[in-house]
Amino acid sequence: MTVRRRRVLYIPGYDPFHPRRYRELYRKEGAAQAAVSGYALTQAKGDTAYSWQVTAQMDGAEVEAEVEVLVWSDIVANSMSRSIPATYLQLIRTAWAYIGTGALFRLMRLRQGPVIAALYPIVVLLVQLVVACLVGWGAALIVDWAVGGWVGALLGVAVALCLITVVLRWFKAKDPRIFAYYLMHDYAFSARWRGANPPELEARMATFADRIAEAALSDVDEVLVVGHSSGAHLAISVLADLIRAGRLPAGKVAFLSLGHVVPMVSFLPEANRLRADLNVMAAQDFVAWVDVTAPGDGCAFALCDPVAVTGVSPKEQRWPLVISAAFTQTLSDRQQQELKRRYFRLHFQYLCAFDNPGDYDYFRITAGPVTLRQRFAGRAPSPSRLTRPINTFTDMAA
Structure with missing residues (x-):
């Protein structure tokens, strides 16, 4: 059967940004892929702020697709600790969840990359704390030497605390470039409930299920659910619920899962729900x-x-x-050089x-x-x- 109409329901990963980010990414990258692959792809506004319409001419057929982002960015944003001390508390809790249960060591037997990505924010945040403490300690010694006595000691402590705060805030201001706080919040989100879903996320997943079931009853030829990164394991649970309910x-x-991180959740002790869904x-x-x-x-x-x-x-x-x-084959030398170390x-x-797309082409699949x-x-x-x-x-x- 040739697809003439398709609904695409996209579940993003742990991302606090507005869905327009994905709309603009689709517009820009879709045009680039169309130029490489020789098909036509146009995009227009959708019925909601979270959707867009795509019209494609591919392989002698015209296809209309509606792409909609299933939003949970508000839950992500609310889970991100606003204070520096709270983030360090998350660090301790997350490290204990993965190290104390042995999950980290089992994950290391799979792929080192995502484990390094998980350890990265812990190491970076600890280094930042050590640097801040050293700056504060050095300043306290100078003040104590200059003033002397108990007054110098108290003043040194006060200066040290102020400098530690200033240095840590400076590091946090630079986080959009190094992603230490962002990744810490990401891993802490699953670790806090040891693999279970918080109630607000379960409620949102129920609305996702309703949207998918509604799309499946419409007159489109295919309903495509796309789950990227953390969104993959959310999609797994949502689809499993729909199948159990006969909906x-x-x-x-x-279902297309992309760049999944499922083991980061399914290896935790309380992930009984996700394991049953898998x-x-x-x-x-x-x-x-x-x-x-x-x-x-x-x-x-x-x-x-x-x-x-x-x-x-x-x-x-x-x-x-x-x-x-197969990035080494589907990305040209130019693309690989541009993306080097941009993990x-x-x-x-x-x-x-992709400059050299194989059988995986996101835009052929979705449109x-x-x-x-x-x-x-x-x-x-x-x-x-x-x-x-x-x-x-x-x-x-x-």
Whole structure:
């Protein structure tokens, strides 16, 4: 069946920004990919601030797609600690959640990149604290030497505390460039509930389910759910809920997970809900599930089958189809040079244009005339994928 109309429901990762960021990214990168691949792609405003309309001419067909961002950026923003002391408290709690449960050491047996990304904010924030304390201590010694006596000692302590605060605030002001606070909030969000979802997130996921179910009952040819980064495991749970409730028609809905970080959550002891959802999604055949990662993305668990490595594979596992975006092949030398050491930007490359696109082309998938299931029918999974169970917490919610 040729797709003439499609609904795309995009669930972003842990991102506090307005959905217009994704609209503008789609417009810019879609135009770049169209120029490379030789198809036509135009974009217009959608019915809401969170959506946009796409018209494409590809492979002799015209396709209309409505892309909508399912928003949880307000929950993300509210979870970010406003104070510096609260962030350091998050650091202690997060380190204990992953180290104390042994999850960190098991994650290191999968891919080092995302583990390094998880350790990065801890190390950077601790270094910042040490530097601030050294500056404060040095100033206290100078004041104590200059003034002397108990007055000098008290004044030195006061100066030290002021300088420590000033230095830490200066470091925080520079965080848009180094992402230490941002990443700390990201990992702390899952660690705080040890893998469970907070009530406000569960409520939002229920609204996501309603939007997807509504789209599935419309007269479009395909409903495509896209989950990027942390949004991938949210989409897994939302779709599993819909399948259990019998709210999805077979074959009409497809799921594309991009740059997933599922093990960062599923390896935690209280992630019973997510592990049960992974088990459901792996065995069902209502929703075709294609998982795309790339070894060049240091923030994702590249080519790790999220079901298998979590240790919850059903006897007959159908999904996901794990494939690689193969950045070393699909990105030109120029693109690779431009993106060198831009790790956060590489994590978003799945949503962007490739100079040498292979069978993964985000814009063909979201706006082309072929369904996700048909596009990858018969496609073998990546031979480099990891499927060995590593997780020791395998309890699943009833």
